[in-house]
Amino acid sequence: xxxxxxxxxxxxxxxxxxxxxxxxxxxxxxxxxxxxxxxxxxxxxxxxxxxxxxxxxxxxxxxxxxxxxxxxxxxxxxxxxxxxxxxxxxxxxxxxxxxxxxxxxxxxxxxxxxxxxxxxxxxxxxxxxxxxxxxxxxxxxxxxxxxxxxxxxxxxxxxxxxxxxxxxxxxxxxxxxxxxxxxxxxxxxxxxxxxxxxxxxxxxxxxxxxxxxxxxxxxxxxxxxxxxxxxxxxxxxxxxxxxxxxxxxxxxxxxxxxxxxxxxxxxxxxxxxxxxxxxxx
Amino acid sequence: xxxxxxxxxxxxxxxxxxxxxxxxxxxxxxxxxxxxxxxxxxxxxxxxxxxxxxxxxxxxxxxxxxxxxxxxxxxxxxxxxxxxxxxxxxxxxxxxxxxxxxxxxxxxxxxxxxxxxxxxxxxxxxxxxxxxxxxxxxxxxxxxxxxxxxxxxxxxxxxxxxxxxxxxxxxxxxxxxxxxx
Numbered sequence: 001x002x003x004x005x006x007x008x009x010x011x012x013x014x015x016x017x018x019x020x021x022x023x024x025x026x027x028x029x030x031x032x033x034x035x036x037x038x039x040x041x042x043x044x045x046x047x048x049x050x051x052x053x054x055x056x057x058x059x060x061x062x063x064x065x066x067x068x069x070x071x072x073x074x075x076x077x078x079x080x081x082x083x084x085x086x087x088x089x090x091x092x093x094x095x096x097x098x099x100x101x102x103x104x105x106x107x108x109x110x111x112x113x114x115x116x117x118x119x120x121x122x123x124x125x126x127x128x129x130x131x132x133x134x135x136x137x138x139x140x141x142x143x144x145x146x147x148x149x150x151x152x153x154x155x156x157x158x159x160x161x162x163x164x165x166x167x168x169x170x171x172x173x174x175x176x177x178x179x180x181x182x183x184x185x186x187x188x189x190x191x192x193x194x195x196x197x198x199x200x201x202x203x204x205x206x207x208x209x210x211x212x213x214x215x216x217x218x219x220x221x222x223x224x225x226x227x228x229x230x231x232x233x234x235x236x237x238x239x240x241x242x243x244x245x246x247x248x249x250x251x252x253x254x255x256x257x258x259x260x261x262x263x264x265x266x267x268x269x270x271x272x273x274x275x276x277x278x279x280x281x
Numbered sequence: 282x283x284x285x286x287x288x289x290x291x292x293x294x295x296x297x298x299x300x301x302x303x304x305x306x307x308x309x310x311x312x313x314x315x316x317x318x319x320x321x322x323x324x325x326x327x328x329x330x331x332x333x334x335x336x337x338x339x340x341x342x343x344x345x346x347x348x349x350x351x352x353x354x355x356x357x358x359x360x361x362x363x364x365x366x367x368x369x370x371x372x373x374x375x376x377x378x379x380x381x382x383x384x385x386x387x388x389x390x391x392x393x394x395x396x397x398x399x400x401x402x403x404x405x406x407x408x409x410x411x412x413x414x415x416x417x418x419x420x421x422x423x424x425x426x427x428x429x430x431x432x433x434x435x436x437x438x439x440x441x442x443x444x445x446x447x448x449x450x451x452x453x454x455x456x457x458x459x460x461x462x
Contacts, residue, residue: 040459041455041459043299047403050439051405053409054409057408057412063411064344064353064354064407064408065405065408066407067341067343067353068358069344105344105345105346105347105353106345107343107345107353107427109342109427118314148359149358149359149381149404180383180452180456181381181401182383184404234462236457237456237459238455240401240404241381241382241401242401242441242451242455243454243456243459271404271405272405
């Protein structure tokens with residue numbers, strides 16, 4: 001049984017919160033550069049240039065890429081042979097967020113309660129935590145600060161089996177079309193298919209963690225992703241909604257088994273400030 | 282083109298959807314919770330904490346400033362959440378709104394009625410936009426934290442006219458121009 005101390009977990013989460021908010025992933029930067037080369041709309045190109053400049057400034061000055069430094073979503077892949085010691089795991093994660101946001105000049109964007117007089121919790125806690133227990137003795141922690149502009153445009157569709165692939169495509173396109181300029185395009189579209197109403201939302205969110213530009217390992221899904229991306233780009237929304245081709249940088253689809261009577265589809269929309277950082281303990 | 286804030290009636294009436302502008306002068310920051318308070322104050326017959334005549338309101342909640350910075354990262358938030366409050370503020374003489382994303386039909390109509398303009402800044406370009414902010418001061422509701430009302434002095438704040446005072450709409454026009462079916 002390998003031991004990991006809570007203090008190490010807090011320290012790691014704090015560091016990841018800051019790195020995710022300051023440094024745009026290389027995959028996103030590359031996708032924005034490719035998008036700039038391919039964009040036909042002059043206003044669209046201007047937006048993409050601003051976003052590349054913005055990433056440069058944020059990284060070199062260590063300031064947040066976006067003022068909305070998000071609700072902190074944590075993904076834990078917890079090896080079953082690990083023993084967490086010297087504290088409470090949930091509190092260690094919250095402490096990491098508290099310290100990361102406090103010391104990193106990140107905005108505190110959470111309120112409690114959500115109705116009945118919304119009051120800021122002052123330290124961006126609590127995070128939303130998704131834990132999967134996996135074989136082995138490693139702990140993988142991913143921090144994904146999620147802004148509300150794009151999260152608010154995310155959708156759940158409880159389709160029926162007869163809707164099939166065409167129904168899934170209609171649902172995804174409807175979500176992106178209705179979102180229009182609101183979620184800060186160019187977006188990354190995370191899609192979950194299958195599972196249950198709550199699991200499909202998790203699948204869609206987890207799909208955002210995949211490196212941009214890497215298609216699904218399932219060739220059927222890879223084809224679906226390419227078709228959806230092309231159809232989304234035909235919508236014409238463009239960077240910042242000012243018109244153009246680069247409405248989305250990528251579509252990532254994940255599947256899970258589902259009930260004989262169900263076809264859940266979750267669409268999690270991620271703005272171009274597609275921030276996530278991972279560490280393995 | 283260069284636009285001075287507060288905005289004169291003539292300038293507001295002359296701007297057209299799709300125009301790229303660089304705003305210089307004084308703008309006021311207010312978002313969700315502050316909008317509710319501003320409109321509630323007007324409902325009680327109280328004055329706004331800033332002069333609304335020609336004023337530009339920026340929908341934004343900055344990240345905390347690092348030592349030596351006038352403001353932290355400072356990009357626009359999504360505008361539709363402010364739609365229920367906007368016609369009331371336009372009726373007070375507010376001439377410009379800055380945010381991102383689509384407005385309601387009611388707001389677009391109010392912009393024409395009051396000859397005012399809705400601008401979009403590039404969402405997520407928050408570190409870049411912060412470079413155009415020279416001074417920042419809390420002028421109302423400090424208890425709201427990141428949602429307090431601020432007075433900003435800006436120089437060359439980059440924005441695009443989305444909805445003009447004649448009913449022009451960049452988002453709609455762009456979709457028509459660029460959609461491929």
